Amino acid sequence: MVKVIRDREYRRYVLEKKLYYRLEKLTYFTYSFYRFKGINGYTISKPIVSDYIGSDSYKIFKTISTTKFDSRDKTKYSPNGMYGRSSYDRSRKVKNTREYDKCEFFKLLKEYGLK
Amino acid sequence: MDLNDLILSDNKWSVNGNFLMFKKLQNIPVCYIEDDIIYIFLDARIAKEIIRFTKSLMCKKLCFYFTTPKFSNPKGVENLEYEILYHYLFSYANSVFFYGFRKIDFDLIDNMVKWSEYSNTFHLVKSAFQAVNKKVQSKDWYPFTITKHYNYNEEIREDFNSLYRHIQISKIV
Secondary structure (H helix, E strand, O other), rough: OOOOOOOOHHHHHHHHHHHHHHHHHOOOOOOOOEEEEEEOOOOOOOOHHHHHOHHHHHHHHHHOOOOOOOOOOOOOOOOOOOOOOOOOOOOOOOOOHHHHHHHHHHHHHHHHOOO | HHHHHOOOOOOOEEEOOEEEEEOEEEEEEEEEEOOOEEEOOHHHHHHHHHHHHHHHHHHHHOOEEEOHHHHHOOOOOHEEEEEEHHHHHHHHHHHHHHHEEEEEOOOHHEEEEEEEHHOOOOOHHHHHHHHHHHHHHHEEEEEOOOOOOEEEOOOHHHHHHHHHHHHHHHHHO
16 A cells, blocks of 8 residues: 655645634634624624634644544654654655665664764 | 736635635635725735735835725724724734834835825824824733733834824825
8 A cells, every 4th residue: 555645735734624623613602791802903793713813712723733632642644753653654664765764874874883 | 907917926815706815714805996996904814915915016016005804894884984094003003014014115104194185084093093002002010020011012112102293294295
């Protein structure tokens, strides 16, 4: 099975999708006595998702990785990182990858006594 | 003049009806055209794109003014002229617009005075300025450690102290 590497564009797309899903939940309950005040300085009685851009909840939701306990520390959709840390990592045995080249480089350093 | 000519080189810009849109989670209106004058919504949600867009209009040497993003709502706005002037000054206090427009050598206050002369609403400028200045200069006291806390930084607050003079000079010039 060929492993598809998730690039930066794909990760951005997933983050945006997740952010939209989280912000949409806030719009379900808008019957607050203190109405929502957006970044433009005026109150909105029934805000939609785009009204939350720039608010505190927008910044908080963007930084959270996941909400599930089992995948909280995982680096999702990224090929970089330690081997075996997440299922999306590249193997060190595959040639022409950054991880393979790094291993080979450290072997050479040990041979010549530089490390 | 057509809205399609104003689109910048990016996939996120589109035209929907009378508005030029920019996509950030959802489509947010950027500008519309009325009587060959471009009206840009001074929206803090897409502040960087608005600055980039004004820079492109300055290079093309087109006539443009700013409006409040409230006006994009089909419900409409009460006291539209006052709301626009208030939003001009409120956005001037926003740090992203304040330093962003300074970087591209664009005078927002001069543009506001030109719009007020165009729509004969200069008499509303002073009341709008007083309302925004009160908000900018306001401070909170922390109860236990007796220290002041301002919502706006020192450079913006000092600029607002001499801003009304700047408005009067730009009207004379």
